[in-house]
Structure formats: structure tokens, C-alpha cells
Amino acid sequence: MVLLAALGAGLPLAQAQAQAPYPSAGPITLVVPFAAGSGTDAVARVVAQRLGERLKQPVIVDNRAGASAQIGAQFVAKAKPDGYTLFMTTNTSHSANPWLFKSLKYDPIKDFTPITRVGELPFALLVNPGLPVRSVQELIDHARTHPDALSYGTPNSTSEVASETIKFVTGTQMTKVPYKSSPQALTDLMGNQIQIYVADLGSSWSMLKTDRVRTLAVTAAKGSRLLPDVPSIGKTIPGFDLTSWNGIFAPANTPGEVVERINGELQVILADKSVQDQLAGVGFEVWPTRTPQEFASYVNEQLAYWGKLIRQAGIERE
Known part of the structure; x- marks a missing residue:
């Protein structure tokens, strides 16, 4: 009714959507930077279904694979920061790529708003x-x-x-x-x-x-x-320790109340034993951060850690 009233008053659709309380303006897109059938894709589809149920809006998984997750990351970095485009990604885009490529068209810290770590993909x-x-x-x-x-x-x-x-x-x-x-x-x-x-x-x-x-x-x-x-x-190789994390981001400058709403719903979803069992069935271990701030700190720590690993291995930037 809010949207119809706004349209009736002659407001543009985009402005009417902006005024509608989140997420009443329409479906949400969850971008995955890997192909269908990948581990992250399997996790995303479970989470998207449950998140859609709680937000009462469809959450559509959009696979934008290629270039070691760069294609998906670039797309989300340029998306409107309104909570209707989210990004389920891993250490590939946010921990490793800055050390593996000479030039990236996105910044893993500045271009994204962390929402929550979902867990580990062993x-x-x-x-x-x-x-x-x-x-x-x-x-x-x-x-x-x-x-x-x-x-x-x-x-x-x-x-x-x-x-x-x-x-x-x-x-x-x-x-x-x-x-x-x-x-x-x-x-x-x-x-x-x-x-x-x-x-x-x-x-x-x-x-x-x-x-x-x-x-x-x-x-x-x-x-x-x-x-x-x-x-x-x-x-066998002392000191070897490599963990692939999985988390959900929004574009930079997404409103804080929207981030908190999504984080809150994800906390409920990931605490559900049936969800944990479902994700374990696709080889995933649930391990959420509690707050967006905690996840932001983790992302920064992982960026430094992966840089250390890559330099030690002598991997040259492409």
C-alpha cells in the first residue's frame, strides 16, 4: 500500500522503492562468484531459501563465475547499496586475490559492507x-x-x-x-x-x-x-594450516539498519540445528560471527594471513 500510494502521488518507482521499508520493495539477489555446483553455490542455495522465508521476499541466487571470483565481486561492488544485492563469497575474493593479481577492479575492504561470516568450507x-x-x-x-x-x-x-x-x-x-x-x-x-x-x-x-x-x-x-x-x-608438514571461510557482504555504504536486519535474520537461520545439518550434508561447517563488526575484523585479519601464506609460497602476482 505504501508503494501504491507513492506511485499515485506521482513519485518515480525508484524513489517509491527507496521509501518502502526494507525489504518490501522486491526480491533480493544473492550473488555467488562461483559456478553452480560449487561448494559456495550449495551453501548459498540453502541460506537463500531460509533468508527468503524470514524476510518474506524471494532471495535469488545469481551465479556470476569467472576470473577467480573477480566478476562477481566487481558486480556487487558497483551495485546500489540498498540491501537488495548481497554477496556470498569466500577468501578467494577477499583474502587471496589482492595478493594473487597485480590489478583488481574492486577493493575487498572499501567496496563492501561485511554482514556475517557463515562458516567454513573445509x-x-x-x-x-x-x-x-x-x-x-x-x-x-x-x-x-x-x-x-x-x-x-x-x-x-x-x-x-x-x-x-x-x-x-x-x-x-x-x-x-x-x-x-x-x-x-x-x-x-x-x-x-x-x-x-x-x-x-x-x-x-x-x-x-x-x-x-x-x-x-x-x-x-x-x-x-x-x-x-x-x-x-x-x-606431515608442520605449520600447514589453511581454512576457506565463507561470508555474506553488501555493497559499501549499505544503511546500517539494513545490515543489522540481515545479520539478525542470518543469526537465527544459522543457529537452527536443521540448517546446520543440511549444510553439513553438503560438506559445510557453520561458524558465524555475531556482529558485522566482528566479521569486519576477521576479514582484515584473513587478508593479512593469506598475504603471508602467498608470499611464503613464492606465488607471483598475475
């Missing part, structure tokens, strides 16, 4: 089952005795930084094969086009308990409660 070191190795140490030994014989897939920054760090620390020679999406890298691992892939559990979860891949380790030093019997890479 990563695991997978190999093709035809490779005669069953542990991280056996993989290292095999790579050392077969220089340049092995190749590894890198569809995202976590895969790349983890693989490059392993290669750098162990002094092994392996070939990097870039991919545009996680599902394609997993397909090529199973087909032996690549032999090694540090994969997110979201896109690889259904394959981990089959004989089509072999899981050697997880990347986080604390391990993963989703794979309690799988060791950490850090048990």
Missing part, C-alpha cells in the same frame, strides 16, 4: 586412486622421485595456495592446471587428467566415500569434524 587433499600413494608423505616421496610427472588442479585460490605451498615447502616439481570451476577439476581428477586436487568438501562430498577418489588429508590444522578420521596436512 578442503581436502585428494588424489586419483590409480596413484600409488595413501598418505601425504607417500605423495611427497612419489612426487620427488617422479619430478614433473604429476599435475594438480586449481579452480580457486584455496586450491592454488594449498597446492603451491605443498610444492614449495617440500621442494617437489608438479604442474599446475588452472580450472574455471570446481566440478570440472573433480571430473578431471576422476578421469586422471590431473592426479592431485585440493578440493572443497561441498563440491566433492558425494565422491569422498567412493573409490573414484582417494582422500589423503584435510587442509585445516584442527582437522574437520565432517571427516574426523582424516588427518591434517599439518601432521
Whole structure:
């Protein structure tokens, strides 16, 4: 009725929408900078459905994949800061890209308003089952005795930084094969086009308990409660610790009351045991921050940490 009254008074549609209380002006778009079928996409679809139910507006997932999450990030950075365009992304766009690329068309800090961390998307070191190795140490030994014989897939920054760090620390020679999406890298691992892939559990979860891949380790030093019997890479390579976080942002200068509203609804959603179980089913661990300010601090800390990892691994900016 507010919108109709405003239109009847001769106000432009955009102005009428601006005056309507959030989120009554229409659907909300949740941009994901990765392809459909990726781990982040799977999480986004669960969260979008629940958020839409609570806000009583459709929340539409918009996959804008490519350029290591840069395409999606650029789109959101330029979007109107009204709460109707949100961004579910990871450390790829906000922690790693500033250190992996010489020039970015967005600033991960200045161009976004943090809302909440959603959780962690655990990563695991997978190999093709035809490779005669069953542990991280056996993989290292095999790579050392077969220089340049092995190749590894890198569809995202976590895969790349983890693989490059392993290669750098162990002094092994392996070939990097870039991919545009996680599902394609997993397909090529199973087909032996690549032999090694540090994969997110979201896109690889259904394959981990089959004989089509072999899981050697997880990347986080604390391990993963989703794979309690799988060791950490850090048990073989001391100090190795890599965690892929997932969070939701809005464009910079989004009104504080809108940010607080979205954060509040997400807190309720992520505290729901049924949501946690649903996300665990796609290989995701819920771990929200409480406030936008807490998430902002975390984003800054992670930016510095990933910069340290990338410099140590000797990865040059593209």
C-alpha cells in the first residue's frame, strides 16, 4: 500500500522503492562468484531459501563465475547499496586475490559492507586412486622421485595456495592446471587428467566415500569434524594450516539498519540445528560471527594471513 500510494502521488518507482521499508520493495539477489555446483553455490542455495522465508521476499541466487571470483565481486561492488544485492563469497575474493593479481577492479575492504561470516568450507587433499600413494608423505616421496610427472588442479585460490605451498615447502616439481570451476577439476581428477586436487568438501562430498577418489588429508590444522578420521596436512608438514571461510557482504555504504536486519535474520537461520545439518550434508561447517563488526575484523585479519601464506609460497602476482 505504501508503494501504491507513492506511485499515485506521482513519485518515480525508484524513489517509491527507496521509501518502502526494507525489504518490501522486491526480491533480493544473492550473488555467488562461483559456478553452480560449487561448494559456495550449495551453501548459498540453502541460506537463500531460509533468508527468503524470514524476510518474506524471494532471495535469488545469481551465479556470476569467472576470473577467480573477480566478476562477481566487481558486480556487487558497483551495485546500489540498498540491501537488495548481497554477496556470498569466500577468501578467494577477499583474502587471496589482492595478493594473487597485480590489478583488481574492486577493493575487498572499501567496496563492501561485511554482514556475517557463515562458516567454513573445509578442503581436502585428494588424489586419483590409480596413484600409488595413501598418505601425504607417500605423495611427497612419489612426487620427488617422479619430478614433473604429476599435475594438480586449481579452480580457486584455496586450491592454488594449498597446492603451491605443498610444492614449495617440500621442494617437489608438479604442474599446475588452472580450472574455471570446481566440478570440472573433480571430473578431471576422476578421469586422471590431473592426479592431485585440493578440493572443497561441498563440491566433492558425494565422491569422498567412493573409490573414484582417494582422500589423503584435510587442509585445516584442527582437522574437520565432517571427516574426523582424516588427518591434517599439518601432521606431515608442520605449520600447514589453511581454512576457506565463507561470508555474506553488501555493497559499501549499505544503511546500517539494513545490515543489522540481515545479520539478525542470518543469526537465527544459522543457529537452527536443521540448517546446520543440511549444510553439513553438503560438506559445510557453520561458524558465524555475531556482529558485522566482528566479521569486519576477521576479514582484515584473513587478508593479512593469506598475504603471508602467498608470499611464503613464492606465488607471483598475475
